[in-house]
Amino acid sequence: MKKLFVLLLFCHVTSAVKHSLKYFLTASSGVPNFPEFVGAALVDEVQVGYCDSNIKSAEPKQDWMRKLIKDDPQHLEWYALKCLGNQQVFRANIDSLKQRLNQTGGAHILQRMNGCEWDDETGEVVGFNQYGYDGEDFIALDLQTLTWIAPKQQAFMTKLRWDAEKARLEYNKNYYIHKCPDWLKKYVHYGRSFLQRTEVPSVSLLQKSPSSPVSCHATGFYPDRAMMFWRKDGEELHEDVDLGEILPNHDGSFQMSVDLDLSSVPAEDWRRYDCVFQLAGVEDDIITKLDKAEIRTNRVGPPEFPAGAAVGVAVGLLLLLVLCISGLFIWRRNNNGFRPANR
Structure with missing residues (x-):
């Protein structure tokens, strides 16, 4: 059902x-x-x-x-x-x-x-x-x-x-x-x-900490008629899944994410999971395999923007947002x- x-x-x-x-x-x-x-x-x-x-x-x-x-x-x-x-x-x-x-x-x-x-x-x-x-x-x-x-x-x-x-x-x-x-x-x-244009998104896997859910994040898509979900062995999951709202980007495109709680999933079973993004008017789904090596996290790696620039952007845009x-x-x-x- x-x-x-x-x-x-x-x-x-x-x-x-x-x-x-x-x-x-x-x-x-x-x-x-x-x-x-x-x-x-x-x-x-x-x-x-x-x-x-x-x-x-x-x-x-x-x-x-x-x-x-x-x-x-x-x-x-x-x-x-x-x-x-x-x-x-x-x-x-x-x-x-x-x-x-x-x-x-x-x-x-x-x-x-x-x-x-x-x-x-x-x-x-x-x-x-x-x-x-x-x-x-x-x-x-x-x-x-x-x-x-x-x-x-x-x-x-x-x-x-x-x-x-x-x-x-x-x-x-x-x-x-x-x-x-x-x-x-x-x-x-x-x-x-x-x-009425169609733009497909870039999809990334994100995780704040080893104990946090893994977020499948899509950004840059248009229109906002989209669906996103996690699968295990090809079957859509409904437990331990949190689907976020579709939100606007500054350039007129949209973003959304769906989180998956893997706290009770053994590491060797991760390969059985994937994230699926579907966009109206686009025949092929975007499928992202759950791969620990592909997960972006705050724990390692340099930030995409210098800290000063990030703070400046945040201060400048926070009130307007x-x-x-x-x-x-x-x-x-x-x-x-x-x-x-x-x-």
């Missing part, structure tokens, strides 16, 4: 034709050396636009997006105005929240993730708009009832005020059910060659808890 379930799951993943347009907006207070406001637009998990309070403008991040803007210059102007407008609104909102919650100091973060998904096979459209504050869910829009959902008592006053703004609610409904998917379809058309990526996980974790708008 488990094998059948995994097969059905993979068939569903590889046949998926959903596209997404997501906006991540982040306002911060008390975070030194970082823009007070950051905005990013993603199509199918690929960043296509960016703005922040320092550059005070919107910038396309993909060649095909630049071509779209060349054909339609007003498109970029709309984003630039939205970036500046949201910056002012978010600053006012975060100041209001700090006052309401008696927060006089420290670092605080207000996030919004909104956008839509479109299934180009069924035509189904799903819209979403939700906020987080200091890493926790704050308020979300239910497009079916046109009301706001407040999971925490601190957001109840905001819910009452926003529920009374009927014109804004109708605007949201029209935007997420009509305008957002129309724009998404346009983006998919312009970026089709990029968004926390601010922008955490919004994605907030939404993914709680998406089932809210009722989106279906078309």
Whole structure:
């Protein structure tokens, strides 16, 4: 039954034709050396636009997006105005929240993730708009009832005020059910060659210590419709296996890993294991034999980057990753808890 379930799951993943347009907006207070406001637009998990309070403008991040803007210059102007407008609104909102919650100091973060998904096979459209504050869910829009959902008592006053703004609610409904998917379809058309490309990953075996699980790690693949698992004697394993999430890379590709606990496996039996990676649209699987000589570990060998460079990169990117990526996980974790708008 488990094998059948995994097969059905993979068939569903590889046949998926959903596209997404997501906006991540982040306002911060008390975070030194970082823009007070950051905005990013993603199509199918690929960043296509960016703005922040320092550059005070919107910038396309993909060649095909630049071509779209060349054909339609007003498109970029709309984003630039939205970036500046949201910056002012978010600053006012975060100041209001700090006052309401008696927060006089420290670092605080207000996030919004909104956008839509479109299934180009069924035509189904799903819209979403939700906020987080200091890493926790704050308020979300239910497009079916046109009301706001407040999971925490601190957001109840905001819910009452926003529920009374009927014109804004109708605007949201029209935007997420009509305008957002129309724009998404346009983006998919312009970026089709990029968004529908196929790239196979590099696969490595990693292990932190002799007692740690062995991780089979694949990175650089596209699209994100992929499956990865361990086998023993050609049979898929489900015990002592931990499958990780598919995560985005900075270049628009993806990575994932699956761990195998070998603590009770004799060394002479390792040769019976292998890791299998499957990617939608690619006929041949990537199979990696479990070989102790091929395992990369922190215990030996020089690092890939000098320590100073690694620390510099970590410091430079840590805040951006926390601010922008955490919004994605907030939404993914709680998406089932809210009722989106279906078309």
